[in-house]
Amino acid sequence: MSTNPKLQAWVEDMRAMCRPERVVWCDGSAAEYQEMLRLMVHAGTALWLDEKKRPGSVFVRSDPADVARVEEFTFICSKSRDEAGPTNNWRDPEETRVMMRGLYDGAMQGRAMYVIPYSMGPIGSSISRIGVELTDSPYVVASMHVMARVGSPVLKALGSSDDFVRGVHSVGAPLSSATVPDSPWPCNASSKFITHFPDTREIWSYGSGYGGNALLGKKCHALRIASVQARDEGWLAEHMLILKLTDPKGQVAYVAGAFPSACGKTNLAMLNPTLPGWKVQTIGDDIAWMKFGADGRLYAINPEAGFFGVAPGTSMKSNPNAMATIARGTVFTNCALTRDGDVWWEEMSEAPAALTDWLRRPWTPQSGRKAAHPNARFCVPASQCPVIAPEWEDPNGVPISAILFGGRRANTVPLVNEALSWQHGTFLGSIMSSETTAAAAGTVGALRHDPMAMLPFCGYHMGDYFAHWLKLGAGADASKLPRIFHVNWFRKDANGKFLWPGYGENSRVLKWVFERVHGTAAAVDTPIGRLPAPGALDLSGLQVPEGAVEELLRVDLDLWTQELPAIKTHFDKFGAKMPQGLRDELASLEQRLASANATA
Ligand code: SAT
Numbered sequence: 001m002s003t004n005p006k007l008q009a010w011v012e013d014m015r016a017m018c019r020p021e022r023v024v025w026c027d028g029s030a031a032e033y034q035e036m037l038r039l040m041v042h043a044g045t046a047l048w049l050d051e052k053k054r055p056g057s058v059f060v061r062s063d064p065a066d067v068a069r070v071e072e073f074t075f076i077c078s079k080s081r082d083e084a085g086p087t088n089n090w091r092d093p094e095e096t097r098v099m100m101r102g103l104y105d106g107a108m109q110g111r112a113m114y115v116i117p118y119s120m121g122p123i124g125s126s127i128s129r130i131g132v133e134l135t136d137s138p139y140v141v142a143s144m145h146v147m148a149r150v151g152s153p154v155l156k157a158l159g160s161s162d163d164f165v166r167g168v169h170s171v172g173a174p175l176s177s178a179t180v181p182d183s184p185w186p187c188n189a190s191s192k193f194i195t196h197f198p199d200t201r202e203i204w205s206y207g208s209g210y211g212g213n214a215l216l217g218k219k220c221h222a223l224r225i226a227s228v229q230a231r232d233e234g235w236l237a238e239h240m241l242i243l244k245l246t247d248p249k250g251q252v253a254y255v256a257g258a259f260p261s262a263c264g265k266t267n268l269a270m271l272n273p274t275l276p277g278w279k280v281q282t283i284g285d286d287i288a289w290m291k292f293g294a295d296g297r298l299y300a301i302n303p304e305a306g307f308f309g310v311a312p313g314t315s316m317k318s319n320p321n322a323m324a325t326i327a328r329g330t331v332f333t334n335c336a337l338t339r340d341g342d343v344w345w346e347e348m349s350e351a352p353a354a355l356t357d358w359l360r361r362p363w364t365p366q367s368g369r370k371a372a373h374p375n376a377r378f379c380v381p382a383s384q385c386p387v388i389a390p391e392w393e394d395p396n397g398v399p400i401s402a403i404l405f406g407g408r409r410a411n412t413v414p415l416v417n418e419a420l421s422w423q424h425g426t427f428l429g430s431i432m433s434s435e436t437t438a439a440a441a442g443t444v445g446a447l448r449h450d451p452m453a454m455l456p457f458c459g460y461h462m463g464d465y466f467a468h469w470l471k472l473g474a475g476a477d478a479s480k481l482p483r484i485f486h487v488n489w490f491r492k493d494a495n496g497k498f499l500w501p502g503y504g505e506n507s508r509v510l511k512w513v514f515e516r517v518h519g520t521a522a523a524v525d526t527p528i529g530r531l532p533a534p535g536a537l538d539l540s541g542l543q544v545p546e547g548a549v550e551e552l553l554r555v556d557l558d559l560w561t562q563e564l565p566a567i568k569t570h571f572d573k574f575g576a577k578m579p580q581g582l583r584d585e586l587a588s589l590e591q592r593l594a595s596a597n598a599t600a
């Protein structure tokens, strides 16, 4: 229980509205985490996995109507529609409050309301921020224990300050009487709203218990609300992994990378380099908060304390470090269950002869459907990762030397391309597009512009967001800014086969990035940016078909020229807020393509 009067008054207000059976102040202890797991098992939400196979781990299956983020029902409730911009769903804040109060009215009846004080970032770091989430879901409490620093130490750090993000979350499934049986995954099938009030730093979420809809510290706070704070205070809140790269001589560079959800950020952050002597260690796999230090460099912290990673595709081949991380003490959601009490998912290993799929049905390899949901997840403390960097909780953060922007593109975008400047790099981030994945409800595989991988996560007008990037760059010492690169691991050949093996082989690209930063690798100028000069990309021992690397590094002038109208339409969406600097970059690209076409 807190003695902070502002916090107490708000909790009391929300209690009166949601009318839970009781209020539980979370202390963040290990015993509390175990209690949440026991509650989930008792309610049928979770079951214990075999203690020998997966010690201390539970397996959860959600309602099939609640398996991913719901972008359609996610709203930015800034004062005006214009502040939210064309890429966000906007609702009037006052009307939304009234509507949400109506939904919350008695929504927690028969349930406990948990008060979770949390810190995004190490407690005490000047870059960290505090929030308090109220929730009626033990799954959310357990997951927040893993994903953030929670409980009494956070209350102590908050003291009597009013500076915390207020988050309310209800699954929207009140229990009218004590005799009504609860559903194993309570949620509201007909109504889901994930609403953000950037002006008052509030998050009100209703109806979903899943992932980014419900663990409010993650996307809602650390990206949507934090991006607004970052704009106001002159820093960056980004959808980026952070990794530490060490060369054979022991020199270090820290690299941040923005990729859309389910495009391999976790794999890249934990990569085992195939190049001898190189080492990758993990700082974070999803979110980076970056601030300029007194020395003029950009420093990043990982605001999270755990990984909420996509399970399908994770294997000893694709990510042995993730497999080791989740060997114990993990919450699994929507995977398949083996006969001997372990989890399984597509590509983890050869499919077992018989399983129970994520929908609790018998499954065999002949079933002709997926056993795990494509957005099945593991939720695990970062400290369990065998390659976590010792400095991952450094309150000062780590100095970033390079930023990667990457999406899932079958063509056009080469394996790697270095920006000519910060402004050009911002341009490359702004025109990023990617094929959609199962991380969000809706179509999978459709190409959409996803600037800086922030399309679902930027809490304000994206034109202003681009301007913020340009302003930070213009105000910095250019020689100390991170270099920016556009990468694409997903380019395909004419037969639809991936040209690049990816995973550990991505270390070859990281090496070139490292050497560009240190001024030791050669590049060639192309109309779209700087690509590795012949021989500059280390291909020793790489097994790829004849011509694959040439194709991966080919700048297809026709495809790029064809892309221009779509970029223009994309930019036009932002109207007068589209910064001139990026329009200039587009004009320069067009010019460079035209003169290259003329001489080709
Ligand atoms: O569901 S989450 O938003 O937490 C994961 C993701 O989409 O990146």
Ligand code: MN
Pocket (backbone or CB within 6 Å): 239, 260, 261, 262, 286
């Ligand atoms: Mn993400």
